[in-house]
Amino acid sequence: MTDPIDRANDTAQFSNELALQQHLIDHALPAQQIVDGVVECIDCDDAIPADRLAALPKCVRCISCQTMHEIRERQ
Ligand SMILES: [Zn+2]
Known part of the structure:
Protein backbone atom coordinates (compact mmCIF):
# COMPACT_ATOMS: atom_id res chain seq x y z
CA MET A 1 0.00 0.00 0.00
CA PRO A 30 0.40 34.98 -27.77
CA ALA A 31 0.59 35.73 -31.45
CA GLN A 32 -1.21 38.85 -32.56
CA GLN A 33 -4.44 38.36 -34.40
CA ILE A 34 -4.13 40.39 -37.58
CA VAL A 35 -7.09 40.58 -39.94
CA ASP A 36 -6.79 42.68 -43.09
CA GLY A 37 -3.80 44.48 -41.62
CA VAL A 38 -5.71 45.40 -38.46
CA VAL A 39 -4.45 44.01 -35.15
CA GLU A 40 -7.47 42.66 -33.31
CA CYS A 41 -7.84 41.94 -29.62
CA ILE A 42 -7.55 38.17 -29.09
CA ASP A 43 -10.32 38.27 -26.50
CA CYS A 44 -13.02 40.51 -27.97
CA ASP A 45 -11.93 40.82 -31.65
CA ASP A 46 -12.12 44.62 -31.54
CA ALA A 47 -9.38 46.48 -33.39
CA ILE A 48 -6.60 47.55 -31.04
CA PRO A 49 -6.21 51.34 -31.23
CA ALA A 50 -3.12 52.58 -33.10
CA ASP A 51 -1.88 54.59 -30.12
CA ARG A 52 -1.92 51.45 -27.97
CA LEU A 53 -0.01 49.56 -30.67
CA ALA A 54 2.47 52.43 -30.92
CA ALA A 55 3.12 52.16 -27.17
CA LEU A 56 3.04 48.35 -27.05
CA PRO A 57 3.76 46.97 -30.53
CA LYS A 58 3.36 43.35 -29.41
CA CYS A 59 0.14 43.80 -27.45
CA VAL A 60 -2.57 41.26 -28.25
CA ARG A 61 -5.50 42.68 -26.29
CA CYS A 62 -7.37 45.95 -26.14
CA ILE A 63 -7.01 47.94 -22.94
CA SER A 64 -10.18 46.64 -21.30
CA CYS A 65 -9.45 42.97 -22.08
CA GLN A 66 -5.84 43.39 -20.95
CA THR A 67 -7.05 44.90 -17.70
CA MET A 68 -9.47 42.01 -17.16
CA HIS A 69 -6.73 39.54 -18.04
CA GLU A 70 -4.36 41.05 -15.49
CA ILE A 71 -7.07 41.04 -12.81
CA ARG A 72 -7.75 37.36 -13.51
CA GLU A 73 -4.03 36.55 -13.36
CA ARG A 74 -3.72 38.12 -9.93
CA GLN A 75 -6.41 35.92 -8.44
ZN1 LIG B 1 -10.61 43.25 -26.17
Missing part, protein backbone atom coordinates in the same frame (compact mmCIF):
# COMPACT_ATOMS: atom_id res chain seq x y z
CA THR A 2 1.25 3.49 -0.82
CA ASP A 3 2.24 5.71 2.07
CA PRO A 4 -0.39 8.48 2.29
CA ILE A 5 2.36 11.09 2.78
CA ASP A 6 4.14 9.94 -0.38
CA ARG A 7 0.87 10.07 -2.20
CA ALA A 8 0.24 13.59 -0.93
CA ASN A 9 3.72 14.64 -2.04
CA ASP A 10 3.15 13.13 -5.46
CA THR A 11 -0.12 15.00 -5.75
CA ALA A 12 1.47 18.25 -4.62
CA GLN A 13 4.32 17.85 -7.08
CA PHE A 14 1.88 17.03 -9.86
CA SER A 15 -0.20 20.13 -9.20
CA ASN A 16 2.96 22.25 -9.00
CA GLU A 17 3.94 21.00 -12.43
CA LEU A 18 0.48 21.74 -13.76
CA ALA A 19 0.63 25.22 -12.24
CA LEU A 20 4.03 25.79 -13.82
CA GLN A 21 2.76 24.65 -17.20
CA GLN A 22 -0.27 26.88 -16.86
CA HIS A 23 2.00 29.74 -15.85
CA LEU A 24 4.15 29.22 -18.95
CA ILE A 25 1.05 29.08 -21.14
CA ASP A 26 -0.38 32.20 -19.52
CA HIS A 27 2.86 34.13 -19.85
CA ALA A 28 3.92 33.03 -23.30
CA LEU A 29 3.32 35.97 -25.56
Whole structure:
Protein backbone atom coordinates (compact mmCIF):
# COMPACT_ATOMS: atom_id res chain seq x y z
CA MET A 1 0.00 0.00 0.00
CA THR A 2 1.25 3.49 -0.82
CA ASP A 3 2.24 5.71 2.07
CA PRO A 4 -0.39 8.48 2.29
CA ILE A 5 2.36 11.09 2.78
CA ASP A 6 4.14 9.94 -0.38
CA ARG A 7 0.87 10.07 -2.20
CA ALA A 8 0.24 13.59 -0.93
CA ASN A 9 3.72 14.64 -2.04
CA ASP A 10 3.15 13.13 -5.46
CA THR A 11 -0.12 15.00 -5.75
CA ALA A 12 1.47 18.25 -4.62
CA GLN A 13 4.32 17.85 -7.08
CA PHE A 14 1.88 17.03 -9.86
CA SER A 15 -0.20 20.13 -9.20
CA ASN A 16 2.96 22.25 -9.00
CA GLU A 17 3.94 21.00 -12.43
CA LEU A 18 0.48 21.74 -13.76
CA ALA A 19 0.63 25.22 -12.24
CA LEU A 20 4.03 25.79 -13.82
CA GLN A 21 2.76 24.65 -17.20
CA GLN A 22 -0.27 26.88 -16.86
CA HIS A 23 2.00 29.74 -15.85
CA LEU A 24 4.15 29.22 -18.95
CA ILE A 25 1.05 29.08 -21.14
CA ASP A 26 -0.38 32.20 -19.52
CA HIS A 27 2.86 34.13 -19.85
CA ALA A 28 3.92 33.03 -23.30
CA LEU A 29 3.32 35.97 -25.56
CA PRO A 30 0.40 34.98 -27.77
CA ALA A 31 0.59 35.73 -31.45
CA GLN A 32 -1.21 38.85 -32.56
CA GLN A 33 -4.44 38.36 -34.40
CA ILE A 34 -4.13 40.39 -37.58
CA VAL A 35 -7.09 40.58 -39.94
CA ASP A 36 -6.79 42.68 -43.09
CA GLY A 37 -3.80 44.48 -41.62
CA VAL A 38 -5.71 45.40 -38.46
CA VAL A 39 -4.45 44.01 -35.15
CA GLU A 40 -7.47 42.66 -33.31
CA CYS A 41 -7.84 41.94 -29.62
CA ILE A 42 -7.55 38.17 -29.09
CA ASP A 43 -10.32 38.27 -26.50
CA CYS A 44 -13.02 40.51 -27.97
CA ASP A 45 -11.93 40.82 -31.65
CA ASP A 46 -12.12 44.62 -31.54
CA ALA A 47 -9.38 46.48 -33.39
CA ILE A 48 -6.60 47.55 -31.04
CA PRO A 49 -6.21 51.34 -31.23
CA ALA A 50 -3.12 52.58 -33.10
CA ASP A 51 -1.88 54.59 -30.12
CA ARG A 52 -1.92 51.45 -27.97
CA LEU A 53 -0.01 49.56 -30.67
CA ALA A 54 2.47 52.43 -30.92
CA ALA A 55 3.12 52.16 -27.17
CA LEU A 56 3.04 48.35 -27.05
CA PRO A 57 3.76 46.97 -30.53
CA LYS A 58 3.36 43.35 -29.41
CA CYS A 59 0.14 43.80 -27.45
CA VAL A 60 -2.57 41.26 -28.25
CA ARG A 61 -5.50 42.68 -26.29
CA CYS A 62 -7.37 45.95 -26.14
CA ILE A 63 -7.01 47.94 -22.94
CA SER A 64 -10.18 46.64 -21.30
CA CYS A 65 -9.45 42.97 -22.08
CA GLN A 66 -5.84 43.39 -20.95
CA THR A 67 -7.05 44.90 -17.70
CA MET A 68 -9.47 42.01 -17.16
CA HIS A 69 -6.73 39.54 -18.04
CA GLU A 70 -4.36 41.05 -15.49
CA ILE A 71 -7.07 41.04 -12.81
CA ARG A 72 -7.75 37.36 -13.51
CA GLU A 73 -4.03 36.55 -13.36
CA ARG A 74 -3.72 38.12 -9.93
CA GLN A 75 -6.41 35.92 -8.44
ZN1 LIG B 1 -10.61 43.25 -26.17
